[in-house]
Amino acid sequence: MSKQGKPAKKTKATMAAGADKYALYRLSVQDPEHEVSMFLRFYKDAYGRLPTSLREDFCAAFAVCCEWVRRGSDRTAVGVDLDSEPLAYGRAHYLPTLTPDQRARVRLLQQDVLQTRERAEVVAAQNYSFFLFKQRAQLLAYFKSVHRSLADEGLLVFDMMGGSAMYANDVVEGRQVARPTPADKQNNPPFRYVWHQERYNPITADALFHIHFRFPDGSAIDNAFTYDWRLWTLPELLELLEEAGFSARHIYWETTDQDGNPSGNYRRATEGRPDPAWLCYVVAQK
Ligand SMILES: C[S@@+](CC[C@H](N)C(=O)[O-])C[C@H]1O[C@@H](n2cnc3c(N)ncnc32)[C@H](O)[C@@H]1O
Known part of the structure; x- marks a missing residue:
C-alpha cells in the first residue's frame, strides 16, 4: 500500500528487469x-x-x-x-x-x-x-x-x-543469442546482443562503443557496457x-x-x- 492508503502501483516485471x-x-x-x-x-x-x-x-x-x-x-x-x-x-x-x-x-x-x-x-x-x-x-x-x-x-x-567498418559513426550490429533452459524449465527465450559503435574520431582514433541487450517482450538493457577506446x-x-x-x-x-x-x-x-x-x-x- 502507498502512503495515502491506495494500493501501490505495480511495476511491470520485464525480461530486462530480471536479466543478469x-x-x-x-x-x-x-x-x-x-x-x-x-x-x-x-x-x-x-x-x-x-x-x-x-x-x-x-x-x-x-x-x-x-x-x-x-x-x-x-x-x-x-x-x-x-x-x-x-x-x-x-x-x-x-x-x-x-x-x-x-x-x-x-x-x-x-x-x-x-x-x-x-x-x-x-x-x-x-x-x-x-x-x-x-x-x-x-x-x-x-x-x-x-x-x-x-x-x-x-x-x-x-x-x-x-577493419574499415570501425572507422564510422553509428554502426549497429545485432544477433540473437540462445540461453540455456534453466532447470526449472521456465521460459528462457533468446535475447538480442547489440554492438553499437556510436562514434569514431579519425583525428585521435578514439571510438565509443556500447553493448545493449534487447528482449522479446520489447524491454532492453541499454548501455549495459560502454567502452571509450x-x-x-x-x-x-x-x-x-x-x-x-x-x-x-x-x-x-x-x-x-x-x-x-x-x-x-x-x-x-x-x-x-x-x-x-x-x-x-x-x-x-x-
Ligand atoms: C572490456 S572489460 C574486459 C573483460 C574480460 N577481460 C573479457 O574478456 O570479457 C575491461 C575490464 O578492465 C577493467 N579495467 C579497466 N582499467 C583497468 C586497469 N587499469 N587495471 C585493471 N583493470 C582495469 C575494467 O574494470 C573491466 O572489468
Missing part, C-alpha cells in the same frame, strides 16, 4: 574454452611445452581463470581487475562451479594492471581491453610492465580487432611490443574454409585480408 547482464555478456562475447585452447597452443608454438601459470589482466568476472584451472591439476591463475563489481560477480557465480582444489588455484587481485607485478608464464588481456590506454606512453608502460613480470619463458597474448593499429602494436623488449611478435590471423568463410582457426601470418571487420590474436614472446 554479466550472464548475458558471457553468453554473447566470451568463449573461455576456446581462449584457453588458443593460449596453450600459442605457448607450445613458442616454447615447445605447455605452461602452468596464467595471469588474466582486465579479468572482470575472471571466466578465463576458471577455465584455465579446470584444464589441469597443476595450473594456477591470477585475475587482475580494478573494479570490485565484476570480481564479486565471478566470486558469487563462477568460483562455485569449480572444485575446492580448482578454487584454491585461483587468486584475485583488485589492482591496476599497470601496478601489478604478478609473475606468470602467460599474461592474457582479452576482449580488446588494452584499447582503454589512449596514450602511446601508457600502452608502452603496460607492455613494459608485462614484459618485466613474465617468466623467462613468457608470453603476452591479446585479441585485436579492426582508442583504435590502435597492428603495426603500432607490433612496434610498441618491440620497444617494450619482446623478442618475437606474431599475429595469428583467422584462416578461411573452402568457401572463403572464417574457419575459427588461427595461424601465424604476415599478410592478412583487408576485410571490413577482422579479428586476430597478437602474441609476444619475452
Whole structure:
C-alpha cells in the first residue's frame, strides 16, 4: 500500500528487469574454452611445452581463470581487475562451479594492471581491453610492465580487432543469442546482443562503443557496457611490443574454409585480408 492508503502501483516485471547482464555478456562475447585452447597452443608454438601459470589482466568476472584451472591439476591463475563489481560477480557465480582444489588455484587481485607485478608464464588481456590506454606512453608502460613480470619463458597474448567498418559513426550490429533452459524449465527465450559503435574520431582514433541487450517482450538493457577506446593499429602494436623488449611478435590471423568463410582457426601470418571487420590474436614472446 502507498502512503495515502491506495494500493501501490505495480511495476511491470520485464525480461530486462530480471536479466543478469554479466550472464548475458558471457553468453554473447566470451568463449573461455576456446581462449584457453588458443593460449596453450600459442605457448607450445613458442616454447615447445605447455605452461602452468596464467595471469588474466582486465579479468572482470575472471571466466578465463576458471577455465584455465579446470584444464589441469597443476595450473594456477591470477585475475587482475580494478573494479570490485565484476570480481564479486565471478566470486558469487563462477568460483562455485569449480572444485575446492580448482578454487584454491585461483587468486584475485583488485589492482591496476599497470601496478601489478604478478609473475606468470602467460599474461592474457582479452576482449580488446588494452584499447582503454589512449596514450602511446601508457600502452608502452603496460607492455613494459608485462614484459618485466613474465617468466623467462613468457608470453603476452591479446585479441585485436579492426577493419574499415570501425572507422564510422553509428554502426549497429545485432544477433540473437540462445540461453540455456534453466532447470526449472521456465521460459528462457533468446535475447538480442547489440554492438553499437556510436562514434569514431579519425583525428585521435578514439571510438565509443556500447553493448545493449534487447528482449522479446520489447524491454532492453541499454548501455549495459560502454567502452571509450582508442583504435590502435597492428603495426603500432607490433612496434610498441618491440620497444617494450619482446623478442618475437606474431599475429595469428583467422584462416578461411573452402568457401572463403572464417574457419575459427588461427595461424601465424604476415599478410592478412583487408576485410571490413577482422579479428586476430597478437602474441609476444619475452
Ligand atoms: C572490456 S572489460 C574486459 C573483460 C574480460 N577481460 C573479457 O574478456 O570479457 C575491461 C575490464 O578492465 C577493467 N579495467 C579497466 N582499467 C583497468 C586497469 N587499469 N587495471 C585493471 N583493470 C582495469 C575494467 O574494470 C573491466 O572489468
